[in-house]
Amino acid sequence: MSVLRTQSANQAPAPTRMSYLRPAIVMTVLLTLATGVVYPFVTTGISTAVFNYRAEGSLIRDNGVIVGSELIGQNFTRDNYFWGRPSATSDTPYNPMASGGSNMAVSNPALDKAVADRVAALRKANPQSSPQVPVDLVTASGSGLDPQISVEAAQWQAQRIATARGLTLAQVNKLIDDNTSSPLASFIGRAWSTYLS
Structure with missing residues (x-):
């Protein structure tokens, strides 16, 4: 009986839906910000500074x-x-x-x-x-x-x-x-x- 009690006490709680969704939501938000906001602003800034004539449409x-x-x-x-x-x-x-x-x-x-x-x-x-x-x-x-x-x-x-x-x-x-x-x-x-x- 004591063996069973010890095994059940060491088991981790069952994962919830949110424990699966949270990393996916966080990664989606982070990648959206990185590729949809940061990357375009950085590349536009660099191209405007280095290739201004071309960046503005020649x-x-x-x-x-x-x-x-x-x-x-x-x-x-x-x-x-x-x-x-x-x-x-x-x-x-x-x-x-x-x-x-x-x-x-x-x-x-x-x-x-x-x-x-x-x-x-x-x-x-x-x-x-x-x-x-x-x-x-x-x-x-x-x-x-x-x-x-x-x-x-x-x-x-x-x-x-x-x-x-x-x-x-x-x-x-x-x-x-x-x-x-x-x-x-x-x-x-x-x-x-x-x-x-």
Whole structure:
């Protein structure tokens, strides 16, 4: 009888539901604070201090007024500007809140019609250019927001811009060269031109 009494006195109390829930709740709160509050504030603070221009969205200013971002294209339609890739965003072109591709397959008749319409419009606006329209002027990028065009696309539009601005073709080509970025490590990817800045 004494043996049984000793064994029952040494046994720990049975765990309760709260003893299981308390560590889970504490860890959830701690990790939420660490990853949802502390980490974002620390990374934002460091990036703002070290890479301020990039951290604020690579904004382009003209006399102190924000006119765009290096990261998002704009819908230029006047003859004196470079025209970028078509935007796949719905309603408003280059809307960053609706970023995404058109997701149309190459077999989709709607894509064929859209490309044919874009080619016709570009040829009409650029009659002095080659009939072969660069593909990036008629197809949207994966994000639908890209501000870059190929060097070929910029050169294809050069005569129209030179005429509209009263410049020589050589002056416009120099602007293209001055705003062209080389491929990564000189061989990965393609050279591209930013037409917004």
